Amino acid sequence: MTDYGEKRTAITGIGLSEVARPSSKSGLALTVDAALAAIADAGLTRAEIDGIATYPGANWDRSGTSPTGIPELRLALGLKPDWFTASRELAGQLGCIFSAVSAIAAGFARHVLVFRTLTEASARRDLKGATAHGAGRDRVIGIHEWTAPYGAVSGAPFFALHAQRHFHDYGTTSEHLGRIAINARANAVRNSAAIYRAPITLEDYLASRMIATPLRLYDCDVPVDGSVAIIVSAADAARDLRRPPLKIDAIGSALRARDSWFRSEDLTQTGAADAAAMMWRRSDLTPDDIQVAQLYDGFSIHTLMWLEALGFCGRGEGGPFLDDGRRIALDGPLPVNTGGGQLSAGRLHGLGHLHEACVQLWGIGDARQVQGDPRRAVVSAGYGGGFNGCLTLIRE
Amino acid sequence: MIEKRAERWQRPSRQLPDWTDDSRPFWTSGADGVLRINRCADCGTYHHPPAPICHQCLGRAVSPTPVSGRGTIVSFTINHQSWMPGLPTPFVIAYVGIDEQPDIWLMTNILGCAPEQVAIGQRVRVVFEQQEDAWIPLFIPEGLADD
Numbered sequence: 089m090t091d092y093g094e095k096r097t098a099i100t101g102i103g104l105s106e107v108a109r110p111s112s113k114s115g116l117a118l119t120v121d122a123a124l125a126a127i128a129d130a131g132l133t134r135a136e137i138d139g140i141a142t143y144p145g146a147n148w149d150r151s152g153t154s155p156t157g158i159p160e161l162r163l164a165l166g167l168k169p170d171w172f173t174a175s176r177e178l179a180g181q182l183g184c185i186f187s188a189v190s191a192i193a194a195g196f197a198r199h200v201l202v203f204r205t206l207t208e209a210s211a212r213r214d215l216k217g218a219t220a221h222g223a224g225r226d227r228v229i230g231i232h233e234w235t236a237p238y239g240a241v242s243g244a245p246f247f248a249l250h251a252q253r254h255f256h257d258y259g260t261t262s263e264h265l266g267r268i269a270i271n272a273r274a275n276a277v278r279n280s281a282a283i284y285r286a287p288i289t290l291e292d293y294l295a296s297r298m299i300a301t302p303l304r305l306y307d308c309d310v311p312v313d314g315s316v317a318i319i320v321s322a323a324d325a326a327r328d329l330r331r332p333p334l335k336i337d338a339i340g341s342a343l344r345a346r347d348s349w350f351r352s353e354d355l356t357q358t359g360a361a362d363a364a365a366m367m368w369r370r371s372d373l374t375p376d377d378i379q380v381a382q383l384y385d386g387f388s389i390h391t392l393m394w395l396e397a398l399g400f401c402g403r404g405e406g407g408p409f410l411d412d413g414r415r416i417a418l419d420g421p422l423p424v425n426t427g428g429g430q431l432s433a434g435r436l437h438g439l440g441h442l443h444e445a446c447v448q449l450w451g452i453g454d455a456r457q458v459q460g461d462p463r464r465a466v467v468s469a470g471y472g473g474g475f476n477g478c479l480t481l482i483r484e
Numbered sequence: 485m486i487e488k489r490a491e492r493w494q495r496p497s498r499q500l501p502d503w504t505d506d507s508r509p510f511w512t513s514g515a516d517g518v519l520r521i522n523r524c525a526d527c528g529t530y531h532h533p534p535a536p537i538c539h540q541c542l543g544r545a546v547s548p549t550p551v552s553g554r555g556t557i558v559s560f561t562i563n564h565q566s567w568m569p570g571l572p573t574p575f576v577i578a579y580v581g582i583d584e585q586p587d588i589w590l591m592t593n594i595l596g597c598a599p600e601q602v603a604i605g606q607r608v609r610v611v612f613e614q615q616e617d618a619w620i621p622l623f624i625p626e627g628l629a630d631d
Contacts, residue, residue: 217568227502234533236499237620238577238593241567245577248561256559256604300561300577346539351579351589355559 101130180470276428438469514619
């Protein structure tokens with residue numbers, strides 16, 4: 089296998105702030121908590137952090153989608169980076185990890201602090217409609233020009249359009265989607281940091297309020313206040329740190345499909361398949377080697393379609409593949425979203441999935457730890473709309 | 485008659501687009517009752533959203549071109565959630581593929597019938613709703629009274 093740049097990088101530390109609905113802490117305070125936790129987890133000092141990356145950078149609005157950027161964090165922690173970046177036009181939320189990998193491979197930095205912070209729960213408490221796309225504007229611009237005039241001001245109707253077509257073409261059902269929501273909740277029951285921890289049944293799921301057909305309340309992720317931080321290090325600088333390094337085995341960032349936020353080229357197979365194909369090309373692993381999967385679940389349909397995109401099953405076969413939830417359960421052959429995912433643990437926007445993959449590979453999942461000492465994980469974030477990315481992690 | 489039926493499912497206000505030079509023709513085309521989609525004069529390909537170049541042949545001779553306004557529903561959702569104040573529910577959000585080139589999908593609302601009567605594959609035609617200087621393309625089922 090080619091010596092791709094990502095194989096010379098590893099995750100060495102993780103940090104998670106309080107995750108709450110809402111938190112009494114500011115976005116910056118949450119970010120500081122997560123960042124310091126991650127630096128300490130790696131066994132580093134702040135002086136050794138020479139790179140910073142985030143997605144998407146601060147949004148100076150009232151949406152809570154990204155209250156904190158690099159400038160505030162750098163000043164708050166007295167960081168002195170050689171390299172830093174924030175970008176919103178990326179291969180999904182993991183794109184900030186890919187940026188860190190690129191910087192390390194290029195020799196710009198040795199230990200990059202990556203973070204993602206949201207305060208969407210506070211924003212919603214303070215202002216109804218705060219997180220609707222284009223909220224507060226008289227006229228809408230950019231990509232919202234094509235959607236907001238039609239009341240499509242949230243991710244839910246977009247992905248409802250994907251789900252409806254998947255149901256139509258492949259016979260996928262609400263019961264299938266329900267298995268994903270129920271699985272997430274079953275894992276959240278075992279995760280003390282999760283937001284919703286009361287078990288749900290298929291009957292509960294089917295009785296939950298319709299948001300945009302066929303997506304129900306339990307198909308939608310949970311807005312929270314919280315921050316995740318991840319330390320990405322050069323592999324040769326990772327060996328003597330506190331935890332066994334988790335090698336970034338392969339990344340998938342490709343986008344061939346003519347997808348944009350307001351429409352994907354193909355509703356039942358988006359550019360996620362392009363990202364997945366690139367990832368597997370760069371890896372010696374196959375889907376059969378994966379022991380833990382953290383698959384994006386902004387909506388339940390995302391997880392189902394990532395299972396297909398990543399080749400765990402064929403296109404259109406995601407529903408039956410779930411096997412009434414047995415296959416993706418904590419004690420099943422492919423445990424999925426082991427911390428409760430965004431559906432039950434809270435919407436940490438992809439970086440929460442990466443955090444959970446690290447928890448599992450380091451064996452620190454306590455009541456939700458996957459048995460059998462898992463060493464190989466896949467993580468995906470984003471879905472459709474030209475916003476997809478994935479990676480594989482290996483503890484060697 | 486159509487208008488009466490349409491009103492029943494119509495939202496009282498919409499967020500209007502702050503269009504660009506590229507997109508203005510799309511949002512104002514309905515003033516004469518005709519839907520126009522950008523088309524390349526060299527290779528004949530339609531494009532949406534409108535761009536100043538053809539992504540197939542990179543030709544520059546692209547311009548808003550009248551189409552029939554007829555199409556087919558590719559997918560839809562009945563939106564029940566009120567995402568912001570002043571957004572009455574339920575309403576239908578759909579993609580409509582236009583007859584001239586079915587891979588051109590317009591995001592739109594379906595009016596003129598009850599939400600639960602909407603289906604993938606349903607035939608629809610364009611109507612326009614004027615708000616300020618914008619003419620928002622919307623779709624209603626084919627075969628209503630004055631069709």
